[in-house]
Amino acid sequence: MSATTGTTPPSGEHTTHLTNLWQRHGATVVAFAIRVLSAVLVFVLQVFLARSMALESYGLFITASTWIIVIAGFSVLGFGESAQRFLPRYILRERWQEAQRFFHFGLAATVGVALCIAFCVAVFAVATWPEENVYRTVVLLIAIGLPFAVADFFLEGVGRAMGWFKLAIVPTYIIQPVLMVGVLIVAVYAGAEISVVLAGSTLIAVTAVLTFAKGVIIARRLRVAAGYPDVARRQSTPSLQPSVWSRHWLRASLPLMAVYGMDDFLVYSDVLLLGLLATPQDVGIYIAAVRCLAIANFIHYAFMLVTARKFSLANSGTDRHALQREVQEASQATFLLTVPAVLITLAAGYPLLRLFGEAFTAAWPVMIILGAGFIVRASIGQAFDLLAVTGHARAIVWISITCLVANVLLSLALIPLFGLIGAAAATSAVMMFRVIGLALATERLTGISSIAFITAPRLARNLP
Numbered sequence: 001m002s003a004t005t006g007t008t009p010p011s012g013e014h015t016t017h018l019t020n021l022w023q024r025h026g027a028t029v030v031a032f033a034i035r036v037l038s039a040v041l042v043f044v045l046q047v048f049l050a051r052s053m054a055l056e057s058y059g060l061f062i063t064a065s066t067w068i069i070v071i072a073g074f075s076v077l078g079f080g081e082s083a084q085r086f087l088p089r090y091i092l093r094e095r096w097q098e099a100q101r102f103f104h105f106g107l108a109a110t111v112g113v114a115l116c117i118a119f120c121v122a123v124f125a126v127a128t129w130p131e132e133n134v135y136r137t138v139v140l141l142i143a144i145g146l147p148f149a150v151a152d153f154f155l156e157g158v159g160r161a162m163g164w165f166k167l168a169i170v171p172t173y174i175i176q177p178v179l180m181v182g183v184l185i186v187a188v189y190a191g192a193e194i195s196v197v198l199a200g201s202t203l204i205a206v207t208a209v210l211t212f213a214k215g216v217i218i219a220r221r222l223r224v225a226a227g228y229p230d231v232a233r234r235q236s237t238p239s240l241q242p243s244v245w246s247r248h249w250l251r252a253s254l255p256l257m258a259v260y261g262m263d264d265f266l267v268y269s270d271v272l273l274l275g276l277l278a279t280p281q282d283v284g285i286y287i288a289a290v291r292c293l294a295i296a297n298f299i300h301y302a303f304m305l306v307t308a309r310k311f312s313l314a315n316s317g318t319d320r321h322a323l324q325r326e327v328q329e330a331s332q333a334t335f336l337l338t339v340p341a342v343l344i345t346l347a348a349g350y351p352l353l354r355l356f357g358e359a360f361t362a363a364w365p366v367m368i369i370l371g372a373g374f375i376v377r378a379s380i381g382q383a384f385d386l387l388a389v390t391g392h393a394r395a396i397v398w399i400s401i402t403c404l405v406a407n408v409l410l411s412l413a414l415i416p417l418f419g420l421i422g423a424a425a426a427t428s429a430v431m432m433f434r435v436i437g438l439a440l441a442t443e444r445l446t447g448i449s450s451i452a453f454i455t456a457p458r459l460a461r462n463l464p
Contacts, residue, residue: 030165035298038173043352045177046291048184050284050356052194059280061199062287064138064145066271071121071142072149073264075114078256079106080157081388082249087161098245100222105246106154106253107215114150118143134196141200148204152211158218167217171210179206255393262400263384266434269404270427273411278419281359286420289363289370292352296341296374300334300382311382311389324448331381331452338378342371366424373428376435383438383450392445399437403430 050058083106090099121143129136152172159168183202184194192198271290275283290297311326345352349367353360387396407430414422442450 034166034169034173036295038169038177039294039298041174041177041181043291043294045181046288047355048181049194049199050288050360052184052188053196053199055284055357055359056280057194057196057199059275059282059284059287060134060138060196062271062283063275063280064141064196064200065203066268066275067142068145068149070265070268070272071117071146072114072153074257074261075117075146075150076110076153076157076257076260077106077113077250078253078258078260079110079249080153081256081260082106082253083154083157083161084389085252086249087158091162096222096225099225101245102249103158103219103222105249106158107151109250110150110154111147114147118146121146137197138200141196141204145200145204145207148207148211151215152207155211155214155218159214162218162221164218164221167214171214172207176206176210179210255397256388259388259393259396259400262397262404266400266404266407266430269407270411270423273408274415274420274423277411277415278423282420285360285363286366286423288353288356288360289349289366289420289424292349292363292367293342293345293370293374296338296345296371299337299341300374300378311386327381327383327386327442327448327450328452331379331383331450334381335375335378335452339375342375346371363420366420369421369424369428373431376428377431379452380435380439380442380450381452383442386442386446386448386450387438390446392441395441395445396438399434399441402437403434406430406433 049061053061083102086102087099090096090102122140125136125139125143129139156168156172159165180202183206184199187198187202188194271283271287274286311323346367349364350361353363353367384396387393407426410426410429411423414426416422418425439449439451442448
């Protein structure tokens with residue numbers, strides 16, 4: 001009897017099945033592996049900084065880097081996210097010249113705005129604090145680092161949109177922490193003391209070098225790719241004036257600036273509010289809990305790197321069941337990977353915090369509260385990206401604004417009373433509010449369920 005009879009499929013079918021699985025989920029696996037490695041490297045970097053710096057200096061460094069991220073989220077003008085909409089369509093239609101124009105215009109617009117904001121921030125710092133004040137130094141570091149962070153945000157979005165995931169994220173999430181640790185170790189052996197200025201300057205310099213290299217590589221790839229489609233095909237594509245394209249891209253991108261800028265603001269609002277309402281030492285201890293949970297937290301962001309593009313392509317078709325399957329698979333995988341990751345991290349939480357120093361063990365209850373919030377957030381996967389690519393940016397903005405206001409009010413009430421525990425409780429409560437809002441919005445506006453293991457009733461009735 002043949003070995004392939006019965007219910008056992010031929011080996012060729014096994015190979016085809018594995019190939020199909022890799023084609024569908026390979027990018028997600030690679031992104032997840034990179035983010036896990038990144039979480040480990042960033043954790044090592046943070047432990048090194050926490051042990052090498054005074055607790056107050058470490059807290060100020062964290063505050064400065066967080067403000068750079070938040071301001072950059074607005075300064076990129078939504079172009080990092082609108083790239084997910086425009087570039088895949090341009091590539092599918094072989095409109096390479098439009099892809100190049102989008103890249104050059106987006107880079108010029110975002111960096112130009114970042115330079116203007118950086119100048120205003122620097123003027124504010126010089127006019128507000130005397131030269132010897134440490135806060136003047138911190139704000140000036142924010143101003144200097146902002147343009148490089150904005151360029152990096154935009155280039156990451158372009159790399160993701162083009163499917164160049166390793167180029168998009170490896171320099172920022174793998175090479176950057178390795179270089180930072182290496183440079184700072186050399187500085188320590190040379191007799192330097194790691195201060196806010198040294199750590200901040202190193203971060204800015206490394207980011208600048210890697211961003212420049214990433215930009216050169218992406219520009220070259222686009223330029224080379226633009227020569228591949230046949231000339232007749234490109235010439236048959238209607239050409240519009242550059243001013244028309246720029247207005248079109250701005251109209252599409254600026255709403256996303258509010259969407260993703262507000263989301264970044266919401267994500268980091270606990271650290272920013274703690275910096276305003278507590279001491280730099282408290283910020284340093286709190287961020288240690290966040291860094292310990294980084295692997296579990298990065299699962300969500302690993303899927304975010306690839307799902308927006310998948311959702312956009314699925315949404316371009318007419319098969320709503322295909323889109324539901326993409327969304328549900330992403331939600332299920334996010335949830336099933338996040339739960340054990342959080343539980344394992346919490347079990348090892350106390351020893352991990354001791355690596356930062358004895359004072360940081362006070363953050364273990366914070367880890368428990370934040371871990372519960374991460375699990376709740378994972379239950380809806382990438383609902384945020386689904387709403388963004390289906391044109392419901394306004395709903396995201398209102399949800400983010402509501403949650404941000406709730407977080408501010410809860411933090412004002414809880415941080416003065418309970419300190420770090422209050423900040424963590426406010427953050428986890430807002431995560432729950434946000435999950436409810438996004439789940440209801442995706443069901444009502446798209447007819448798609450973003451909740452893991454639950455299919456939208458409208459689609460469930462018609463499933464084969």
